[in-house]
Amino acid sequence: MDEGGLAGALGVAGTARVAGVVLVGGRSSRMGSPKGDLEWHGSTLLRRTTAVVGRAVDGPVLVVRAAGQSLPSLAPGVEVHDDPREGRGPLQGIAVGLAAAADHADMAFVCSTDMPFLHVAFVRAVLHALAPDVDVALPVARGYPQPLAAAYRTALAPLAEALVAADRLRPAFLFEQCRVIRLDDATLRTDPLLAALDPDLDSVVNLNEPADYEAARAVAAPEITVQCFGVLAAQGERGPRSVRAATLAEAAAAVSLALDQHVLAALNGDQVTRDGHLPLVAGDTVAFISADAGG
Amino acid sequence: MPGGYFGRALVVDLDDGSAATLALPDEVLRRYLGGSGLGTWLMHRLAPPGVDALAPEAPLAFVFSPLVGTPLTTSAKFAVVAKSPLTGLLNDALASSHFAIAGKLTGHDAIVVRGRCERPSALLVDGDGARLVDAAPEWGLTAAEAEASLGDRLGRGWRVASIGPAGERQVHFATVSHDGRHAGRGGLGAVLGAKLLKAVAVKAATRVASADPAAVLAAAKDLRARSFGPATAKYRELGTLANLLAFNAINTLPTRNFTGATFAEAPALAAEDLAEARSVARNSCASCTIGCEHIYAAKGGRTMRVEYENVFALGPMCGVSDPDDVLLASSRCDDLGLDTISTGGTIAWAMECAERGLIDAPWLRFGDGAALLRAIGEIGSGEGLGPLLALGSRRAAQQVGGGSERFAPHVKGLELPGYEPRTLQTMALGLAVNARGADHNRSGAYEADLSGEVDRLEGGAAHVHAAVETEDRAAIMDSMILCKFLRGVFTEPFEEWARLLSSVTGWDVDGAELRATARRIVLAKRMFNLREGWLPADDWLPARLLEETLQIGSGRVAELTPARLRGMIEGYYTARGLDGSGRPTAAALAGLALDM
Numbered sequence: 001m002d003e004g005g006l007a008g009a010l011g012v013a014g015t016a017r018v019a020g021v022v023l024v025g026g027r028s029s030r031m032g033s034p035k036g037d038l039e040w041h042g043s044t045l046l047r048r049t050t051a052v053v054g055r056a057v058d059g060p061v062l063v064v065r066a067a068g069q070s071l072p073s074l075a076p077g078v079e080v081h082d083d084p085r086e087g088r089g090p091l092q093g094i095a096v097g098l099a100a101a102a103d104h105a106d107m108a109f110v111c112s113t114d115m116p117f118l119h120v121a122f123v124r125a126v127l128h129a130l131a132p133d134v135d136v137a138l139p140v141a142r143g144y145p146q147p148l149a150a151a152y153r154t155a156l157a158p159l160a161e162a163l164v165a166a167d168r169l170r171p172a173f174l175f176e177q178c179r180v181i182r183l184d185d186a187t188l189r190t191d192p193l194l195a196a197l198d199p200d201l202d203s204v205v206n207l208n209e210p211a212d213y214e215a216a217r218a219v220a221a222p223e224i225t226v227q228c229f230g231v232l233a234a235q236g237e238r239g240p241r242s243v244r245a246a247t248l249a250e251a252a253a254a255v256s257l258a259l260d261q262h263v264l265a266a267l268n269g270d271q272v273t274r275d276g277h278l279p280l281v282a283g284d285t286v287a288f289i290s291a292d293a294g295g
Numbered sequence: 296m297p298g299g300y301f302g303r304a305l306v307v308d309l310d311d312g313s314a315a316t317l318a319l320p321d322e323v324l325r326r327y328l329g330g331s332g333l334g335t336w337l338m339h340r341l342a343p344p345g346v347d348a349l350a351p352e353a354p355l356a357f358v359f360s361p362l363v364g365t366p367l368t369t370s371a372k373f374a375v376v377a378k379s380p381l382t383g384l385l386n387d388a389l390a391s392s393h394f395a396i397a398g399k400l401t402g403h404d405a406i407v408v409r410g411r412c413e414r415p416s417a418l419l420v421d422g423d424g425a426r427l428v429d430a431a432p433e434w435g436l437t438a439a440e441a442e443a444s445l446g447d448r449l450g451r452g453w454r455v456a457s458i459g460p461a462g463e464r465q466v467h468f469a470t471v472s473h474d475g476r477h478a479g480r481g482g483l484g485a486v487l488g489a490k491l492l493k494a495v496a497v498k499a500a501t502r503v504a505s506a507d508p509a510a511v512l513a514a515a516k517d518l519r520a521r522s523f524g525p526a527t528a529k530y531r532e533l534g535t536l537a538n539l540l541a542f543n544a545i546n547t548l549p550t551r552n553f554t555g556a557t558f559a560e561a562p563a564l565a566a567e568d569l570a571e572a573r574s575v576a577r578n579s580c581a582s583c584t585i586g587c588e589h590i591y592a593a594k595g596g597r598t599m600r601v602e603y604e605n606v607f608a609l610g611p612m613c614g615v616s617d618p619d620d621v622l623l624a625s626s627r628c629d630d631l632g633l634d635t636i637s638t639g640g641t642i643a644w645a646m647e648c649a650e651r652g653l654i655d656a657p658w659l660r661f662g663d664g665a666a667l668l669r670a671i672g673e674i675g676s677g678e679g680l681g682p683l684l685a686l687g688s689r690r691a692a693q694q695v696g697g698g699s700e701r702f703a704p705h706v707k708g709l710e711l712p713g714y715e716p717r718t719l720q721t722m723a724l725g726l727a728v729n730a731r732g733a734d735h736n737r738s739g740a741y742e743a744d745l746s747g748e749v750d751r752l753e754g755g756a757a758h759v760h761a762a763v764e765t766e767d768r769a770a771i772m773d774s775m776i777l778c779k780f781l782r783g784v785f786t787e788p789f790e791e792w793a794r795l796l797s798s799v800t801g802w803d804v805d806g807a808e809l810r811a812t813a814r815r816i817v818l819a820k821r822m823f824n825l826r827e828g829w830l831p832a833d834d835w836l837p838a839r840l841l842e843e844t845l846q847i848g849s850g851r852v853a854e855l856t857p858a859r860l861r862g863m864i865e866g867y868y869t870a871r872g873l874d875g876s877g878r879p880t881a882a883a884l885a886g887l888a889l890d891m
Binding site: 274 | 545
């Protein structure tokens with residue numbers, strides 16, 4: 001996985017790994033088309049959500065879909081798992097995701113695919129709340145519990161599977177049987193980075209109807225900082241500058257660059273990439289460098 | 296005889312000035328090409344096993360290549376190859392200049408010196424053979440001054456490679472220079488100094504033919520056109536110093552002896568701004584169309600060529616941010632004939648020692664430009680800390696002790712270049728296993744880290760493959776020889792290089808053969824090192840890099856554990872046909888026809 005990982009989430013290097021689970025198997029009946037396929041700034045919602053989660057964890061990112069469901073393209077390394085039965089609701093997806101992640105990680109951030117404003121800082125803040133004596137860190141943000149924007153111990157997988165098998169399909173049944181810390185708005189905002197970068201907790205906004213999608217698409221892309229180096233800087237303005245961009249490709253276009261074989265980007269001083277689909281969130285810094293960096 | 300070659304090396308005995316011709320059979324040339332590769336073969340053949348690098352018996356070779364003398368851009372390069380006083384292992388240092396052309400057109404594919412002059416001398420080689428002349432007037436001069444002095448004495452047409460005062464004093468990281476270009480790494484200037492050989496002067500006396508001149512000319516035109524494209528724009532427009540700010544932004548700029556990977560004052564040394572305020576000219580090497588040389592002016596009007604590595608080593612590595620101090624320090628290194636990377640690395644180590652109280656030098660502190668200049672002066676004069684620092688960081692740390700070995704910034708004795716191994720973990724492997732030691736020219740593994748195709752913070756199997764590939768490419772480019780700044784213009788490098796080589800030599804060589812040649816050269820270097828006492832522990836990195844983590848800007852922690860490095864090294868050994876202790880297997884030796 002990439003930048004931020006456990007260091008940001010837990011403040012400790014070398015501790016247990018963290019997975020990300022993105023549920024995409026819902027029927028999307030009100031939306032009228034699969035939510036994961038929805039276009040998002042030249043990419044898709046699913047691509048964005050998986051990549052945002054991936055930026056916050058150091059373990060695998062898994063997508064749980066309905067059996068046989070077609071998916072838009074995913075970043076390399078993202079694993080896909082199937083719900084065993086259709087129409088069993090989110091707890092089944094949680095159970096599948098936690099079980100699949102359990103071999104690689106002690107905890108997982110679980111979310112749905114329809115969260116276009118999910119911020120890396122939100123994921124980290126929720127994971128950070130998953131203390132050793134807690135099984136679930138459950139945001140209660142903007143007035144509602146957010147079981148699909150929460151952190152879970154992967155060891156809960158058998159319990160979740162048993163509840164599904166017993167037709168107790170609501171996440172609340174799981175919470176009744178484990179240790180849950182509830183994170184209200186104020187608690188979440190005690191994380192200074194989250195308070196600064198997502199003060200309204202837009203991270204938990206989800207899309208259910210076409211009007212929600214249209215409204216979300218009308219929102220300006222996040223504000224990020226871009227700096228060009230070397231000959232790339234010589235072609236334009238030097239020094240850091242603010243632009244609005246939801247993806248790396250948009251950031252490049254904002255400074256009149258294309259991510260071709262001669263241009264690379266580093267996100268927040270970390271991974272070097274030319275993946276134009278890479279989602280950006282408010283507060284990100286992108287460095288554009290020549291592909292021939294080096295002596 | 297294949298085109299592009301004379302099929303012979305001139306071997307000069309400095310004890311009496313006599314010279315002999317060593318035949319270079321076709322199969323040797325085809326297996327080792329020239330430059331680094333042929334130099335390695337010559338060292339196997341001519342260096343007495345276990346010889347001290349500074350002993351009279353130790354040979355040193357100026358090695359040319361089949362492309363020298365052709366119109367192919369960047370081909371006017373030569374390799375200086377010998378056992379390094381810094382590492383005690385094989386060293387090959389390359390430089391670009393008219394010396395390569397004149398040297399080859401003396402009628403030899405290599406000029407080898409061994410023995411020791413009776414007095415400070417210069418070796419002259421031309422169509423009349425080899426002879427020694429007194430160099431007392433040049434002894435003590437800078438390399439540039441000596442070059443000018445001998446040029447005046449000898450007349451037109453002579454090209455002079457010289458050492459500076461550091462070479463005369465046998466500073467272990469002294470350079471060999473010509474026309475402001477330096478065969479910089481590994482201290483081969485000290486090898487010449489130990490032989491009392493101030494300079495080698497060469498004068499063209501013949502021509503060399505290519506097998507297919509029309510094809511060579513066509514290839515030269517094509518390569519020239521490509522050399523003006525975006526793949527070389529960085530070198531042309533800002534030079535390698537463009538790396539500095541970019542590396543700072545991505546946490547790969549070693550700072551204060553590798554205690555950090557970013558330098559807050561980096562903008563003061565950035566090419567982007569210095570180019571506007573200080574740049575006075577842009578030059579090209581001989582036979583080069585890229586034009587990477589950027590000449591800057593320091594306070595007082597002195598001008599000098601500036602590269603990323605000298606600014607890194609004398610700037611961030613030492614915590615120095617005043618551009619005048621850094622430019623002046625670089626200029627003094629050029630005057631003395633010092634490798635800037637080893638100079639900066641050794642002084643940075645000494646600064647840390649002084650701050651920790653391990654050496655008695657309260658004046659020597661990180662960030663103090665005056666202290667940097669004083670330390671360079673003492674290395675050159677042999678006063679104060681000079682004798683200690685002249686040994687390089689490894690041997691100096693062995694003398695000082697006190698745990699300073701763990702932060703001495705070297706591999707195999709060669710100081711690390713400006714690439715942070717913890718955030719460039721393919722490069723970490725390349726630095727650890729390379730025959731020359733910590734070096735970015737024999738292993739360009741950072742290319743993989745900066746490609747976006749591997750996680751540069753988590754080294755693994757993919758990184759091993761990339762490190763092998765870049766090392767192989769370097770082996771061919773350094774042997775043919777082509778400048779690495781051209782590497783970005785080749786889309787299928789081995790195949791394209793094979794076509795170039797075919798047009799010059801007439802060989803029906805293809806990409807697959809060149810890949811085997813690369814492996815052979817890499818392995819031949821390792822075999823020489825094995826002969827000279829290489830130990831498995833030499834393929835490793837300084838303890839600091841494996842014990843201390845880096846908190847990088849994203850919040851992620853960059854950590855290179857010993858287990859991860861060991862795993863990559865084991866993968867590299869397997870890929871190279873080496874056993875678990877880094878020694879070639881019989882199968883590997885047989886398959887590559889090493890003929891050592």
